[in-house]
Amino acid sequence: MSDNPNTPSTSENQNTAVTTDFGYKQVDKSQKASMVANVFDSVAAKYDVMNDLMSLGIHRLWKRYTIDCSGARAGHKILDIAGGTGDLTAKFSRLVGPTGNVTLADINLSMLTVGRDKLRDRGLISNIDYVQADAEALPFPDNSFDIVTMAFGLRNVTEKQNALNSIYRVLKPGGRLLVLEFSKPTTEQLSKLYDMYSFHVLPKMGQLVANDGESYQYLAESIRMHPDQETLKGMFEKAGFEQCDYKNLTGGIVALHRGYKF
Amino acid sequence: MPASALFSATIERLINQMLSMDPDSAARLKPLAGSRFVIFVTPLPFGIELHFSDRVDVLTTQQPRDALIASLTAADCCIQTSLDTLPTLKDTSQLTRLIQEKKLNLDGELRIAQQVSALFQQLDIDWEEHLAEHTNDVLAHEVFSAGKRMHNTLLTFTRKLSRTVGNAVVEEKQLAAHRLAVMHFNDEVSELRDDVARAEVRLQKLEEQANKN
Known part of the structure; x- marks a missing residue:
């Protein structure tokens, strides 16, 4: 059984096509950003609650593992793209200390506002900057950051390869990029179970808790349209990253991709 | 995971x-x-x-x-x-x-x-105080007092049991030697070791004399 009627867009055809995927729908490239923005405007307030509910809290462990692999140290400059409600930023802020800096960037103002309020409520103010930015055209100078992270954000970007190129530009030589994103389960059984959960349970849960089933239908579809582990690794390499690898988490439901700029 | x-x-x-x-x-x-x-x-x-x-x-x-x-x-x-x-x-x-x-x-x-x-x-946690935040002072005090009493009772019981078992093993059933007997035995072994050492030295001297003659 497969609920996926399409194949994921590859990096090659993303740049030449006029349309792009928005879940299973094909939409004009110029429209995707605003459509994604609508989704996140709608879910921003309940984003954290829904994440906990949908993943049974496991998303916190995936994010923690990402931080473990980041090698973040006192004094580092870190860019957390699509940082949303600031889960990674909160921890990075303490790890880099007063001599370092974390920039929380998100294209969506609603998410950025929720994130900023949450972090300020926790007393995290001194070393965090908030920037509304498009991952495809990051508004930072070349070689600015020691670490760039992107957790559950890349699949919403219209031109993923452009985003990776842009990240490569702002990373310092020796810096690393970590992308945590939904991926392809490694076993057929898990894949079937996961499909059933995402297409039948998730939208209903979204409707019940966030009063927005459609956004969670989009979430399930966008996950299926996202490049698989090997394709994304190839895109990393195409952007110029070296020593690229990935680690499947929870049977490949999520994968953490890592690449270095030398 | x-x-x-x-x-x-x-x-x-x-x-x-x-x-x-x-x-x-x-x-x-x-x-x-x-x-x-x-x-x-x-x-x-x-x-x-x-x-x-x-x-x-x-x-x-x-x-x-x-x-x-x-x-x-x-x-x-x-x-x-x-x-x-x-x-x-x-x-x-x-x-x-x-x-x-x-x-x-x-x-x-x-x-x-x-x-x-x-x-x-140097962690010094007032567990009773923290429990009182979730219950009330009286209940927390009672719980900790009962805990301390139980701890003391268990301690006394363990000591008594240890003494009783010790007596049974050493005095009544004579399965193990009494502490004093063990000490006495150790002293005797030490004396014997010293005697052997002295005898060894004397033997060495006698051997040396015999070799000279």
């Missing part, structure tokens, strides 16, 4: 919860702000990093120890030990002995290791 992340999350929650229960811990945590303490415990397949700020962040590292040591700064300390030795680290005066016995490898700032040890050693 990444097991290492679950492990570090549990440890982190536990440590910060304990520290928050001791109002004096903030003062001990302050000099550690910005420091990193890394522990490699055999047989764990990963290292554990403690990052200090106004709280403790626990990370795991897959980096090999040698590579990690190369990246240590003046605000870092890294130790490698085994699970058996870990409880001994409570006593900071034992650190030098453990290093000499190669049961502990320490790289970086020793001061950080001592401050980390002090942070946890």
